[in-house]
Amino acid sequence: MPTPERTSLAEIVLAGQELLEDGGPSGLTMQSVAERVGVRAPSLYKRVRDREALVSAVAAATLDDLTARLEASDGSLEGLARAYRAFAHDRPEGFRLVFTSAPPREALDRSSAAILRSVRPFVDEEHALEAARLVTAWATGFLQMELAGAFRLGGDLDDAFAFGLATLRRGLERH
Amino acid sequence: MPTPERTSLAEIVLAGQELLEDGGPSGLTMQSVAERVGVRAPSLYKRVRDREALVSAVAAATLDDLTARLEASDGSLEGLARAYRAFAHDRPEGFRLVFTSAPPREALDRSSAAILRSVRPFVDEEHALEAARLVTAWATGFLQMELAGAFRLGGDLDDAFAFGLATLRRGLERH
DNA sequence: ACCTGAACACCGTTCAAGT
DNA sequence: ACCTGAACACCGTTCAAGT
Numbered sequence: 001m002p003t004p005e006r007t008s009l010a011e012i013v014l015a016g017q018e019l020l021e022d023g024g025p026s027g028l029t030m031q032s033v034a035e036r037v038g039v040r041a042p043s044l045y046k047r048v049r050d051r052e053a054l055v056s057a058v059a060a061a062t063l064d065d066l067t068a069r070l071e072a073s074d075g076s077l078e079g080l081a082r083a084y085r086a087f088a089h090d091r092p093e094g095f096r097l098v099f100t101s102a103p104p105r106e107a108l109d110r111s112s113a114a115i116l117r118s119v120r121p122f123v124d125e126e127h128a129l130e131a132a133r134l135v136t137a138w139a140t141g142f143l144q145m146e147l148a149g150a151f152r153l154g155g156d157l158d159d160a161f162a163f164g165l166a167t168l169r170r171g172l173e174r175h
Numbered sequence: 176m177p178t179p180e181r182t183s184l185a186e187i188v189l190a191g192q193e194l195l196e197d198g199g200p201s202g203l204t205m206q207s208v209a210e211r212v213g214v215r216a217p218s219l220y221k222r223v224r225d226r227e228a229l230v231s232a233v234a235a236a237t238l239d240d241l242t243a244r245l246e247a248s249d250g251s252l253e254g255l256a257r258a259y260r261a262f263a264h265d266r267p268e269g270f271r272l273v274f275t276s277a278p279p280r281e282a283l284d285r286s287s288a289a290i291l292r293s294v295r296p297f298v299d300e301e302h303a304l305e306a307a308r309l310v311t312a313w314a315t316g317f318l319q320m321e322l323a324g325a326f327r328l329g330g331d332l333d334d335a336f337a338f339g340l341a342t343l344r345r346g347l348e349r350h
Numbered sequence: 351a352c353c354t355g356a357a358c359a360c361c362g363t364t365c366a367a368g369t
Numbered sequence: 370a371c372c373t374g375a376a377c378a379c380c381g382t383t384c385a386a387g388t
Contacts, residue, residue: 002369002370002371003368003369003370003371003372004370004371005370005371006371006372029360029361029362030361030362030363031360031361031362039372039373040372040373040374041361041362041363042363042364042365042372042373042374043371043372043373045362045363045364046370046371046372050362050363051361051362051363096275099319099320099323099325100271100275100319100323101323102323102324102325103325105327108325108327108328109328112328127338129328129329129330129335130330130334130335130338130339131338131342133317133320133326133330133335133339134313134335134338134339134342134343136316136320137313137314137316137317137320137339138309138312138313138316139312139316140316140319140320141311141312141313141314141315141316141317141319142308142312142316144274144275144315144316144319145274145308145311145312145315148274148275148276148277149277150274150277150278150283151308152280152283153283153284153287153304154304155304155305155308159305160304160305160308160309163302163305163306163308163309164305164308164309164312166346167306167309167343167346167347167350168309168342168343168346169346170345170346170349170350171341171342171343171344171345171346171347171349172342172346174345174346174349175342175345178351178352178353178387178388179351179352180351180352181352181353204379204380204381205380205381205382206379206380206381214353214354215353215354215355216380216381216382217353217354217355217382217383217384218352218353218354220381220382220383221351221352221353225381225382226380226381226382
């Protein structure tokens with residue numbers, strides 16, 4: 001006699017994203033997720049292999065959210081960078097998680113495409129991938145350090161971000 | 176009647192660094208550290224407040240190790256970048272930890288000084304801090320993504336690293 | 351002064367039993 | 370087919386008792 005489904009993978013992953021943002025990685029427990037979706041912890045194992053798989057699914061979903069924001073930007077390098085930084089400020093825990101896990105290939109591809117498009121005006125096709133990697137690495141590193149509070153020598157961070165972006169653009173243009 | 180000390184904070188932190196590198200963050204448990212230094216887990220609480228404090232101490236010690244390597248490089252921007260990348264490849268788990276925790280102020284200052292020195296030839300004093308932040312953010316982001324396996328669109332990573340460095344230098348020189 | 355065993359709370363995970 | 374309570378292993382942490 002089948003029991004009706006009381007939750008779903010999508011609901012579980014969403015609960016995971018919320019709990020992560022509220023309480024950091026250690027707040028994302030199987031028990032807290034189960035409670036939030038209205039089920040007991042052992043039931044989660046019907047939908048996810050283990051906690052690690054759940055965390056990976058949360059990371060992948062968060063990367064998809066980030067990609068949607070990038071795609072909704074105006075497509076310019078500056079617009080993309082602004083959208084990227086706004087997302088990191090909105091969802092610091094999710095942002096951190098995305099870049100400490102190895103997201104699935106296709107989630108990565110979609111976000112890469114948006115970044116590649118934004119650097120095309122500055123470099124020839126042959127160097128587009130390297131240029132995209134440069135911009136992504138800089139923005140990601142900057143935001144991770146900003147979120148971790150690693151910039152402690154004073155100075156305005158908005159200015160530092162703008163300086164970095166302008167310098168990158170200059171270096172790419174002169175290629 | 177005093178009991179002789181059977182371990183020390185330094186020994187505990189070193190054991191933590193080794194266990195982290197061997198088994199990742201989840202391999203760094205109070206029990207495994209205690210076993211390695213030849214003591215029972217409760218004894219660790221004589222030297223560290225709790226696990227979180229131990230992890231912070233491990234991060235600080237690892238940042239000191241990284242700084243020593245930077246200071247041992249030839250001081251050029253390229254030499255510094257090479258030393259930075261070599262450290263990340265040697266000690267991936269430690270490298271990751273350093274940039275996901277908030278290291279103590281003075282540990283940060285020493286590594287900042289080495290980076291500031293390496294960018295001085297390219298920018299005027301007014302922009303030295305922003306230039307150092309640009310270089311650090313790029314290198315850190317690149318290495319974190321490389322370690323996380325986030326570069327999956329092919330292409331040579333050595334080339335991408337060299338391209339990034341050359342582009343940064345070009346952008347800074349034209350400032 | 352430092353070290354330990356015992357104990358507690360909490361977490362991830364498995365599984366037999368329920369519907 | 371899905372859900373649950375019970376159970377187990379493991380971890381962080383406290384504390385009274387030992388030397």
